Amino acid sequence: MTKKESFFVNRLKSIGFAFRGARLLILTESSIKIQVCIGIIMTIIGFLVGLSPTEWIIQTITIGLIIALEGLNTAIEEVADFIHPEFHPKIGLIKDLAAGAVFIFAMIAIIVGCIIYFPKIF
Numbered sequence: 001m002t003k004k005e006s007f008f009v010n011r012l013k014s015i016g017f018a019f020r021g022a023r024l025l026i027l028t029e030s031s032i033k034i035q036v037c038i039g040i041i042m043t044i045i046g047f048l049v050g051l052s053p054t055e056w057i058i059q060t061i062t063i064g065l066i067i068a069l070e071g072l073n074t075a076i077e078e079v080a081d082f083i084h085p086e087f088h089p090k091i092g093l094i095k096d097l098a099a100g101a102v103f104i105f106a107m108i109a110i111i112v113g114c115i116i117y118f119p120k121i122f
């Protein structure tokens with residue numbers, strides 16, 4: 001196999017691993033399931049109220065980022081539990097920080113939602 005072929009084969013394998021990870025997150029993680037459901041509901045509402053192209057871009061990025069952050073939070077929790085399955089204040093702190101990062105963006109997502117939808121509703 002040439003060097004160029006092995007590069008593309010490796011990239012394809014990496015995409016396969018990432019796809020498996022995304023599938024696992026959506027099928028097994030309740031927090032991700034909730035965020036995906038919210039994303040689908042917001043997309044349906046977006047069609048109903050007729051978002052502009054810019055609003056669609058902002059909403060789609062916001063939905064994608066919150067799901068991606070939830071996924072990273074889950075990965076951090078898995079690493080923490082693997083490294084130290086027993087109770088430890090540092091593990092608690094690490095998990096709280098990761099959850100805090102998701103929470104901060106969730107607040108931003110709510111603000112973005114209000115900015116987009118309030119003028120359409122009121």
Ligand SMILES: Nc1ncnc2c1ncn2[C@@H]1O[C@H](COP(=O)(O)OP(=O)(O)OP(=O)(O)O)[C@@H](O)[C@H]1O
Nearest residue numbers: 031077084085086087088089091092093095096099
């Ligand atoms: N091993 C541990 N040591 C210390 N505190 C922990 C430990 N595991 C969890 N905690 C505390 O409990 C909180 C919840 O942890 P958990 O792993 O259940 O996260 P979660 O966000 O509720 O998980 P899930 O994403 O599965 O709903 C953590 O944020 C942390 O404060």
